[in-house]
Amino acid sequence: METHHFHFKTRRHNYPQVVCANHRVTTSKSNVNPSVLRLHNYGNPTADLAKERAVSADETKRPSTGKFGRFGGKFVPETLISCLEQLEVVFHQVLQDPEFQEELSTALNDYVGRETPLYYAERLTAHYKAQNMGRGPDIYIKREDLAHCGAHKMNNALAQAMIAKRMGLTAVVAATGAGAATGAGQHGIATAAACAKFGLSCTIFMGTADMEKQPSSVDLMNLLGAKVRPTAGSFKDATSDSIRDWTEKLGEVYYLAGTAVGPHPCPTMVREFQSVIGRETRRQAAEKWGGTPDAVVACVGSGSNALGIFHEFVRDPTVRLIGVEAAGFGLNTGKHAATLAAGEVGVYHGAMSYLLQDEEGQITCPHSVGVGMEYPGVAPELSFLKETGRMEFYSASDEEAVEAYRRVARLEGILPALEASHAFAYLEKLCPTMPDGAKIIISCSGRGEKDTETVFNYPIS
Amino acid sequence: MAIRAAATSAPTARSSSALSLPPPISSSSSYSSAQLSFGRAKSTTRPRTTVGCAISCTMTREAAAVTSTEKDDSDPALWSRPDSFGRFGKFGGKYVPETLMYALTELESAFNSVKNDPDFQASKLCISAVKAELGGILKDYVGRETPLYFAERLTDHYRRPNGEGPHIYLKREDLNHTGAHKINNAIGQVLLAKRLGKKRIIAETGAGQHGVATATVCARFGLECIIYMGAQDMERQSLNVFRMRLLGAEVRGVHSGTATLKDATSEAIRDWVTNVESTHYILGSVAGPHPYPMMVREFHKVIGEETRRQAMEKWGGKPDILVACVGGGSNAMGLFEDFVKDKDVRLIGVEAAGLGLDSGKHAATLTKGEVGVLHGAMSYLLQDDDGQIIEPHSISAGLDYPGVGPEHSFLKEKGRAEYYCVTDEEALEAFKRVSRLEGIIPALETSHALAYLEKLCPTLPDKTKVVLNCSGRGDKDVQTAIKYLKV
Numbered sequence: 045m046e047t048h049h050f051h052f053k054t055r056r057h058n059y060p061q062v063v064c065a066n067h068r069v070t071t072s073k074s075n076v077n078p079s080v081l082r083l084h085n086y087g088n089p090t091a092d093l094a095k096e097r098a099v100s101a102d103e104t105k106r107p108s109t110g111k112f113g114r115f116g117g118k119f120v121p122e123t124l125i126s127c128l129e130q131l132e133v134v135f136h137q138v139l140q141d142p143e144f145q146e147e148l149s150t151a152l153n154d155y156v157g158r159e160t161p162l163y164y165a166e167r168l169t170a171h172y173k174a175q176n177m178g179r180g181p182d183i184y185i186k187r188e189d190l191a192h193c194g195a196h197k198m199n200n201a202l203a204q205a206m207i208a209k210r211m212g213l214t215a216v217v218a219a220t221g222a223g224a225a226t227g228a229g230q231h232g233i234a235t236a237a238a239c240a241k242f243g244l245s246c247t248i249f250m251g252t253a254d255m256e257k258q259p260s261s262v263d264l265m266n267l268l269g270a271k272v273r274p275t276a277g278s279f280k281d282a283t284s285d286s287i288r289d290w291t292e293k294l295g296e297v298y299y300l301a302g303t304a305v306g307p308h309p310c311p312t313m314v315r316e317f318q319s320v321i322g323r324e325t326r327r328q329a330a331e332k333w334g335g336t337p338d339a340v341v342a343c344v345g346s347g348s349n350a351l352g353i354f355h356e357f358v359r360d361p362t363v364r365l366i367g368v369e370a371a372g373f374g375l376n377t378g379k380h381a382a383t384l385a386a387g388e389v390g391v392y393h394g395a396m397s398y399l400l401q402d403e404e405g406q407i408t409c410p411h412s413v414g415v416g417m418e419y420p421g422v423a424p425e426l427s428f429l430k431e432t433g434r435m436e437f438y439s440a441s442d443e444e445a446v447e448a449y450r451r452v453a454r455l456e457g458i459l460p461a462l463e464a465s466h467a468f469a470y471l472e473k474l475c476p477t478m479p480d481g482a483k484i485i486i487s488c489s490g491r492g493e494k495d496t497e498t499v500f501n502y503p504i505s
Numbered sequence: 506m507a508i509r510a511a512a513t514s515a516p517t518a519r520s521s522s523a524l525s526l527p528p529p530i531s532s533s534s535s536y537s538s539a540q541l542s543f544g545r546a547k548s549t550t551r552p553r554t555t556v557g558c559a560i561s562c563t564m565t566r567e568a569a570a571v572t573s574t575e576k577d578d579s580d581p582a583l584w585s586r587p588d589s590f591g592r593f594g595k596f597g598g599k600y601v602p603e604t605l606m607y608a609l610t611e612l613e614s615a616f617n618s619v620k621n622d623p624d625f626q627a628s629k630l631c632i633s634a635v636k637a638e639l640g641g642i643l644k645d646y647v648g649r650e651t652p653l654y655f656a657e658r659l660t661d662h663y664r665r666p667n668g669e670g671p672h673i674y675l676k677r678e679d680l681n682h683t684g685a686h687k688i689n690n691a692i693g694q695v696l697l698a699k700r701l702g703k704k705r706i707i708a709e710t711g712a713g714q715h716g717v718a719t720a721t722v723c724a725r726f727g728l729e730c731i732i733y734m735g736a737q738d739m740e741r742q743s744l745n746v747f748r749m750r751l752l753g754a755e756v757r758g759v760h761s762g763t764a765t766l767k768d769a770t771s772e773a774i775r776d777w778v779t780n781v782e783s784t785h786y787i788l789g790s791v792a793g794p795h796p797y798p799m800m801v802r803e804f805h806k807v808i809g810e811e812t813r814r815q816a817m818e819k820w821g822g823k824p825d826i827l828v829a830c831v832g833g834g835s836n837a838m839g840l841f842e843d844f845v846k847d848k849d850v851r852l853i854g855v856e857a858a859g860l861g862l863d864s865g866k867h868a869a870t871l872t873k874g875e876v877g878v879l880h881g882a883m884s885y886l887l888q889d890d891d892g893q894i895i896e897p898h899s900i901s902a903g904l905d906y907p908g909v910g911p912e913h914s915f916l917k918e919k920g921r922a923e924y925y926c927v928t929d930e931e932a933l934e935a936f937k938r939v940s941r942l943e944g945i946i947p948a949l950e951t952s953h954a955l956a957y958l959e960k961l962c963p964t965l966p967d968k969t970k971v972v973l974n975c976s977g978r979g980d981k982d983v984q985t986a987i988k989y990l991k992v
Contacts, residue, residue: 153652154652154653154654154655154677155652155654157648157651157652157677157680160648161644161645161646161648162645163645163646164645167725167727187645187648187682189682190648190680190681190682191680192680192945194980236944237944237945238944239944240658240940240941240942240943240944241658241943241944243658260983260984263983263984263987264946264980264983266987267937267940267941267946267983267986267987268940268941268944268946269940269941450751453724453751453752453753454724454751454752454753455724456724456725457720457721457722457723457724457725457752458682458721459748459751459752493684493748493980496744496747496748496751497744497747499751500744500747
């Protein structure tokens with residue numbers, strides 16, 4: 045194994061060089077043996093969830109390292125390790141606790157409004173068929189925009205708020221980012237709502253730059269009873285601050301990770317709670333056309349909505365998994381957020397994954413018109429899926445995303461969030477290549493009313 | 506009685522070409538000869554411009570007799586709601602210019618033919634794989650059925666010190682696509698319009714919610730869409746205007762009158778009169794001329810039907826009390842309709858008292874209004890001494906309507922439903938309360954119903970089941986609320 049010297053630099057200190065013996069940090073695209081997939085408890089994508097979980101619980105009775113191939117892990121200060129281990133134990137407990145599962149299921153149905161429909165987008169389908177002599181795929185939209193609070197974030201926030209209560213904690217802190225922290229505000233809003241519902245006190249860290257961009261999110265969080273604490277900078281700084289806050293108040297406060305990044309067990313937990321999306325989708329696809337989709341398309345910011353819908357289909361080789369990242373102003377401009385396309389492997393926020401860093405290992409500032417895509421890292425599990433070749437990833441620019449927003453509004457009367465619009469934008473390239481009658485499922489991860497003003501002000505070329 | 510005589514002669518007058526004025530009003534002393542007589546727009550030759558509206562507002566100095574609270578003990582299942590003339594008791598009807606009569610009749614027969622058409626029906630929508638056109642769209646596009654959610658913390662809030670109190674359930678119409686119940690009706694009407702071969706849809710809107718719902722469904726079905734909006738409202742709601750344009754609709758500003766909702770409605774009706782062959786007018790509420798009140802109610806009654814089934818699943822019974830806010834009255838009728846015949850279910854509507862009933866700045870039509878004709882139907886409405894419509898006020902745009910659906914007037918008169926009202930301030934308090942207790946931000950309209958719980962719950966015995974229609978979400982109201990609440 046090749047070793048590589050890591051050179052960590054922060055703004056003020058030079059940390060000593062650390063030799064990482066087991067990691068190759070080149071962005072090699074070698075295809076890993078698919079048997080590697082089996083190591084990671086993808087289990088049996090059937091409805092026998094309890095059995096699957098029992099198996100994985102056995103395997104992980106001792107706290108695990110949380111690796112997906114070489115990605116993931118727990119790169120955190122020692123003080124957090126025991127906390128993470130405890131969290132993992134509770135997580136496995138609740139997965140198998142029928143009372144918890146029932147309460148969660150009722151809340152998901154009655155409070156969040158699940159299951160969300162799988163909607164046949166007739167006019168969008170016709171639009172693409174018309175461009176190709178009447179032949180083209182059938183497009184179905186998984187309507188996560190109809191969930192309470194208008195995005196898929198709620199699935200996870202709800203479950204984790206319930207875990208916090210079970211652990212006897214009465215305060216929750218959430219970092220701000222595309223997810224937990226609030227870049228777009230969606231995770232902050234979902235967390236605030238879940239905390240209100242369960243009577244937990246809630247503190248959300250948000251970058252001042254983001255607060256300026258989306259002040260309405262701040263208002264919403266305040267209304268829901270949460271305290272918003274500003275951090276100089278953007279969400280990545282807010283994430284760091286919230287983790288710092290958590291470290292200070294260990295045992296009093298629950299850290300609610302909003303997306304599938306961070307140290308183990310956060311990525312696994314978030315993915316697990318979001319995977320309800322994929323399970324429903326499989327069932328709905330079977331009802332509607334008696335089969336599985338040919339392709340599943342989702343936008344990738346940090347990765348929670350993508351993992352939520354992909355996870356169920358990872359073991360179906362006939363299902364293409366397509367992630368669409370934000371190309372911002374273009375991949376070569378440096379102003380984008382396409383982590384998987386243009387990033388390198390490193391450690392960020394506690395996990396080894398692809399990330400956008402400069403030559404000195406400093407995290408670069410990503411850009412996208414879809415604020416929720418502006419995360420310079422990505423879920424370690426997605427990095428793994430990329431490296432094993434299981435997932436394809438592409439990107440869409442700001443302009444393409446805005447155009448897609450307008451197109452879907454006009455053709456279907458749905459305003460997709462600008463983040464989700466990236467996935468819709470990719471249909472322009474995907475549809476001409478798909479055979480007639482192929483089934484595409486696209487995840488509409490959120491609603492776009494929050495983005496109306498941005499689209500309004502966007503200069504039309 | 507003079508009024509009733511006039512009312513029953515209206516339909517026959519329609520078919521006869523001779524003018525048949527009602528008998529001179531001599532019985533009631535509150536009339537003077539200077540009062541304009543009760544009349545239909547057809548038989549009186551009142552020029553349009555006097556009231557600035559093709560559908561004229563007539564004045565009936567009706568004494569307080571109609572506000573009697575004597576309950577009618579007859580079986581609600583036997584009431585004609587409406588009868589063949591579109592009347593609910595004496596309310597309702599079709600007070601429209603002759604040019605529109607044909608369109609209304611055509612609409613009514615089209616609606617009746619689809620109502621019983623299994624390919625169109627909604628009511629069985631959620632039971633199994635649905636092929637019915639409307640049911641399928643409601644399920645996959647709108648996101649029905651909406652949950653009946655047990656509001657645990659809200660219930661705790663109203664629990665009395667001895668541990669007793671009602672159980673509060675929220676019917677989550679806020680989870681629908683576009684965030685309100687409005688879309689149920691918009692979808693139904695657009696499907697109907699398509700069946701009629703209409704290619705052009707028009708609608709009026711106040712704050713923009715109904716406009717957005719209409720533009721949404723027109724985009725979905727590829728129909729041309731024109732929304733009339735008061736110029737003043739357009740300024741206040743520029744984001745909604747942009748949304749409608751994004752969805753492909755044309756938004757036309759109305760500058761006449763006070764440039765608000767009622768003027769937009771009149772303009773829309775004027776357009777419809779002109780283009781009746783190609784155009785369908787999507788009215789947003791259970792107001793307007795027959796068959797609209799009935800049609801809109803039918804498209805919304807899925808709310809109550811689902812509630813009945815969900816209540817049975819959840820506690821094996823019916824709700825004891827249904828509460829809903831009332832502007833035009835569509836969400837309330839949607840929830841109430843299936844339960845009107847169940848006399849053991851209390852129906853409570855909550856209107857907007859604005860700045861207070863005595864301030865003159867409110868929209869409490871059923872509490873403070875009088876009977877007259879507005880926008881084609883006889884109902885309660887807010888009018889001044891000259892019979893001119895009073896500009897209503899409420900912090901919530903959706904309740905800001907000076908009239909109310911005729912069926913609500915009827916239910917009030919029969920004593921079947923009770924109507925109360927709540928001020929702006931109480932509504933804002935409820936807005937904040939529910940956000941903090943349940944993490945659900947309700948629309949300001951809905952907040953009126955939620956505010957009424959403060960007065961209602963202390964009077965209820967233990968374990969009473971209260972179902973409140975959470976008719977819309979409040980994201981659109983956050984800026985307004987923040988201004989007033991200084992959160």
